[in-house]
Amino acid sequence: MSAPYLDGGGMYLASAPLLGFAFGWLLERAGMGHPKKLARQFYLRDLTVFKVLFSALITAMLGAFWLARAGVLELGRVYVPETYLLPQLAGGAVFGVGFVLAGLCPGTACVATASGRSDGVAAVLGMLAGVLAFALVPGLHELSLVTPRGPLTLPQQLGMSTGAVVFLVSAVALAGFAAAARLERRA
Amino acid sequence: MSGLHRVLALAAGAAALGALAAGEPTGRALDVTVLAREIAAERDHVSAPELGAWIVAGEPVRVFDLRDATAHETLRVPTSERIDLAALAKLDLPRDTRIVLYSEGGAHAAQAWVLLRARGYTDVRFLREGLYEWVARVLEPRLAVDATPAESAAYLQAAPLARHFGGQPRRGVARAEVPTGYWTEPARRTTTARTDVVGSVRRRGC
Numbered sequence: 001m002s003a004p005y006l007d008g009g010g011m012y013l014a015s016a017p018l019l020g021f022a023f024g025w026l027l028e029r030a031g032m033g034h035p036k037k038l039a040r041q042f043y044l045r046d047l048t049v050f051k052v053l054f055s056a057l058i059t060a061m062l063g064a065f066w067l068a069r070a071g072v073l074e075l076g077r078v079y080v081p082e083t084y085l086l087p088q089l090a091g092g093a094v095f096g097v098g099f100v101l102a103g104l105c106p107g108t109a110c111v112a113t114a115s116g117r118s119d120g121v122a123a124v125l126g127m128l129a130g131v132l133a134f135a136l137v138p139g140l141h142e143l144s145l146v147t148p149r150g151p152l153t154l155p156q157q158l159g160m161s162t163g164a165v166v167f168l169v170s171a172v173a174l175a176g177f178a179a180a181a182r183l184e185r186r187a
Numbered sequence: 188m189s190g191l192h193r194v195l196a197l198a199a200g201a202a203a204l205g206a207l208a209a210g211e212p213t214g215r216a217l218d219v220t221v222l223a224r225e226i227a228a229e230r231d232h233v234s235a236p237e238l239g240a241w242i243v244a245g246e247p248v249r250v251f252d253l254r255d256a257t258a259h260e261t262l263r264v265p266t267s268e269r270i271d272l273a274a275l276a277k278l279d280l281p282r283d284t285r286i287v288l289y290s291e292g293g294a295h296a297a298q299a300w301v302l303l304r305a306r307g308y309t310d311v312r313f314l315r316e317g318l319y320e321w322v323a324r325v326l327e328p329r330l331a332v333d334a335t336p337a338e339s340a341a342y343l344q345a346a347p348l349a350r351h352f353g354g355q356p357r358r359g360v361a362r363a364e365v366p367t368g369y370w371t372e373p374a375r376r377t378t379t380a381r382t383d384v385v386g387s388v389r390r391r392g393c
């Protein structure tokens with residue numbers, strides 16, 4: 001789930017840079033603008049990425065669940081991106097290879113750039129080149145729309161209640177945090 | 188793991204356990220089988236006389252007219268408010284508000300019913316034949332010369348309601364002049380005989 005506001009409007013548009021700066025600042029504070037720190041994730045020596053991203057995930061998930069329950073947030077208006085199976089598998093693989101090579105993902109590349117790191121600038125330029133290539137190479141857009149599966153959610157796919165899925169994901173995250181703490185102590 | 192981390196982990200665990208117990212974030216998730224059961228049991232609509240009785244009794248009900256402004260100004264169900272589907276999609280009322288929807292015919296109101304049920308509104312009905320049903324059954328109830336006892340009984344109930352809303356009940360009319368709809372048994376769809384008012388209600392089906 002992303003982009004909670006489907007409606008246009010100046011206020012919603014104005015909230016985008018604010019949220020973007022807050023996101024970047026928090027990533028920087030978590031030390032995620034440093035490629036070496038991120039790369040250590042893949043060797044299980046520093047699990048900051050896992051901890052930060054899973055903390056954000058369960059915070060958003062629990063927040064969305066209970067805000068909807070309180071009638072503050074209407075989940076029906078939260079955009080669920082559509083699944084295109086093969087293109088997204090291929091995109092995930094490209095993303096993963098790029099992440100390992102650069103030690104940065106798109107968000108942290110921007111953070112590294114803002115921190116004045118030249119490798120961050122290189123990663124951002126590479127990312128923009130990829131975007132440009134995608135737009136210019138004929139047929140790539142059509143290729144990105146094959147094997148459409150529509151918007152998929154875990155409760156739908158697992159046949160479970162939303163609350164049960166929220167509980168399972170939270171339990172996995174909390175167990176993961178405990179395991180990560182142990183691994184880092186050993187490393 | 189610091190003390191703060193422990194507290195946060197405990198809070199997340201408690202919130203997750205609560206979510207497991209709560210089941211769905213909206214209290215009631217949209218379950219199409221539930222909607223199908225409601226439709227099959229005919230709990231999705233209300234008859235025009237029932238709606239009239241609610242209005243007379245002053246029961247808390249919000250009535251929404253999905254037709255355009257001109258049609259609404261010309262003739263409408265008393266207490267009804269005009270609204271279009273886009274506004275209905277953003278309607279923000281307590282989810283247990285009793286809501287009745289109507290349009291020219293039934294189709295548009297039925298679509299709006301699904302929309303509101305999907306948004307978590309629990310007490311939503313629509314007029315199955317729209318404003319036509321309101322005119323035919325509430326404003327201008329008619330009793331045929333060869334009326335059955337059941338029809339006579341229905342007319343006796345309908346006539347005071349018609350007078351309350353400024354309508355005109357008529358008795359002793361030819362059978363062919365009695366408007367028909369889903370409420371007649373057996374259902375007859377020949378709606379040729381209407382007064383000027385009934386005739387002015389265009390039945391476009393939406």
